[in-house]
Structure formats: C-alpha cells, structure tokens
Amino acid sequence: MGHDFDSDIFSKERITLAGAEESIVRGGRHLFSLLPQAFDGIRQIGVVGWGSQGPAQAQNLRDSLADTGIRVKIGLRAGSSSLDAAKAAGFTEADGTLGEMYDVIAESDLILLLISDAAQAQLYKKIFAAIKPGATLGLSHGFLLGHLRNEGTDFPDNINVIGVCPKGMGPSVRRLYEQGKEVNGAGINASFAVHQDINGRATNYALGWAVGLGAPFAFMTTLESEYKSDIFGERGILLGAVHGIIESLYRRYRDQGMSETDAFIHSAESITGPISKIISRDGIKAVYESLDAGGKATFEQAYIATYTPAMDIIYEIYDDVACGNEIRSVVASGRRHARFPMGRIDGTRPWQVGVEVRASRNEDAIPLNPFTAGVYCATMMAQIDVLMENGHPFSEIVNESVIECVDSLNPYMHFRGVAHMVDNCSTTARLGARKWAPRFDYNLTQQAYVAIDSGEKGDDNLIQNFVKHKVHGVLAVCGDLRPPVDISVVA
8 A cells, every 4th residue: 555645845646556546756957946845843954874875875865965054074984995985975073074973963954874784783872872863863774663663662752753765775865966967867766754753844855855965756655565575676687696597597507508698698788788677767678568579479488487496586575574584694794704704796607707897898789589588577477476465555666676776786787797785785785685686596497497497287376367467557647756867887
C-alpha cells in the first residue's frame, strides 16, 4: 500500500500506479528558494560520515543552501582517514564546516547519520546520548531501525526521526546533481520517511532534505519498508543477483564454445549496455518486444527456466531480511573484519576479461543477447513479484528493482565492471552480494540451465504473466518522472 503526507511548503502530486494512488513531491532547482522555510528552526545540518553517501549529500546540500545562513558541517571521528578528502571538498575547521563527530552531533539541529551500518549498530547508544533534545535524526537507510528492533530498543522519544534514501549510490547522487546545474530536474529519485515527529515539522524537514539533494521526485515510505526493500534489493537484482547471473552465463557461453571476449560481451556487456538502456527508456517488456521471432523464442525459454529458481532465492533473501537475520549477519561480520577483512572479488577471469573488453569497447556493436535478456528479466520480475506479495508500494518496488538498477548502478557497472561496483559499495551491500551471488549462480546453473539442456517443458503461463504484468504500466508512469538526462559517468 502507498503512504500519504501533508506539507504546507511543497506541493503534493497524486499519481496512479496500477490502480493505487500515491503521493509524491516533484523536485527541481526552482524549489531551492523554499528550503529555508522547509528547514525552519534548523541552523546547522551535521553530516556525519564520509563514505558513499556522505560526500554527495554534504556537497549537494551545501550548494542548495548557499546564502541561506544554514550551515552544513561534516562530523568525522578524530584521526579519520577521510579528513583530507573532506577538506579537499571544501569543508574545513577554519570556516567551521568540519569538526569532531560527537561535537557536530551535539551542536546540530539536523543530524544526517551516514556512517556505515555496522558503525551505527556499534555506536548508536553514544550517538543518541549526544543528540540534543528536540533535534532531528536523519537516516538514509532504515538499517538502524532493524538493528534496534533486534536489540529490543528504540530511538529516543525526544527527537524527530526521518529518512531520505536516494535510490542510487553516492557518486550518482553527486554526479546527477552536477548535471542538474545545466538541466533542471536531473538527479536521483529518493524515498522519504517520517518515523517520529515531535514538533510537527518532520515531514517538511524530510522533503526539504530530498529537494536539497536534487531528487527529481520523492515518494513516501516507512523506515521499516525501506530497510526491508533496500537490503533485500541489493542482495537481489541490484548487486548480488546480477553478479551471479553474469558468472553463470559467462561459464555457460564459454562451455558452448565462445571466446572469453565474446562470453563477456554476451553476458555482462549485454546486461549493463543495451538491456539496461532499453529498460531505462522504455521498460522491461520493451526488451522482449525489441526481439525478432527467433529472439523472442530464446528469451521465453530462458525466462521460463529462470523465473522459479530465481524466485526461490529471492524469497529466501526477503524472509531473512524481514526476520532480522540478515541484519544480524551484517553486524556479526563487522565484528570479524579485524581478523578477516573483506577481500576483493574482481580478480577472477571474467572480470579481468572485462577490463580488456572495456578498453577496446565498441558501444554500438554490443549485442542484445536474447538468452541473457530472458535470464536477467526473469530475475528482475521475480524480485518485483516478491515485493508486491509483501505489500510494498509500487513507487518503492520499481525504484528498488528497476530504476536504481538501470539509471544508477548499471551505468557504473558498464563503466568500471560489476565486480568493481560490488567492491566499492557499502559494507552491508558488499556483504550481501558476496553471500547471495553464488546462490543465484548455483541455482541457475544447477536448475535453470539443466532444465533447458534436458528439453524440460516449462510453464508457458509465465510468459503470459510477464507480458500482461501490471508493472509495465507502472514503469510507464514512472518514466514520465525520469530524470531528463542519462548519468554521465566520470572517473
């Protein structure tokens, strides 16, 4: 189900997604003049942490709030390795925009807690003790709520608690904001949540935060719904599933006689190139419709064989996130990292071949492989169906399962590689991809491809369900809200 809200500052717009009405706020630079009203009572925004989201959000808000008198200040632990990077971005002790983490928390009216999930789980008691009564705690992920529930505790009752969750990695948030200086509306969509409102201003604070980040549109969710869909999504099609899909397809194509280069092109390049571009512009069904008769038959065979084995893993992921097990796993892993640091996963042969392919890439020559498309689209649709069955609003479903893939993550994967992307995401995302990617690989290799090679007859109803699925209409509506430019990825 969707969620509704009221704001006396930002105009609410109603959209209909598959028969259900949802409310959004459409962003844009013309709204920046409203930010001082939205942030009424806030003199300082403390951005705590300098990981993936911290640099982007701090710089975007600083730029959006220029000349308003509202200060954006970075809070880092003493001796942080990120101090030089923050200073290079223009935040310094001398001008009062850089300070020690707990000092910044204590003096800020709005605290954006953007340190890692594991650090939040470890430090939340000390953080809560430092927040002054009446302040607002802002989260860009609902992980901390899930951890608090596992611990049998809650947020302090004398603060606002809100969330603004960009549907893309930090560099995307910054890069599209910069592009938006030339094209109004460029940016990364965001969900927002009001978990605790003690002064009646929390909704305006959340919407102001989203607008200030440059979100083309913001849709309402809850922190619970957000962490379930987000942690689940990055283990699924956003990161874990696409990694496992490509490794399985690369081996399959090599076994069928393709060269290393062709096997990579027909698996990874096809997904992050033409398949993603078609989905981004015209939706998932457009991939199928772009194929000739032979291609459609191949797509159908791969789709039918893949859907159920993929759904099996995706449902398990959702269950593990919903019951708190996946959050416990992340926290426990954090305790082991001093002894067992996470290694990189981009050293195996497919990803090394990818380095060579990208160095001599002919973008126009990348094929849309129909078998690859069938496997990828079936997994994406299975993820959509799991979120639908668990009651998530369509705005959240398509952002977490489609839009974030094709408009934020996949362009970076195309630029630097899927494994590189995994290795440079948040710790929570990296752990999830490492844990679940092999499960997708195994299920596809051991079940889907075996069924195809043995001539097993699949369920043709799956294709009819796909063609008629209500998500296609949802994506058409969301397509009208799409940023007007593609992300321009830079080194």
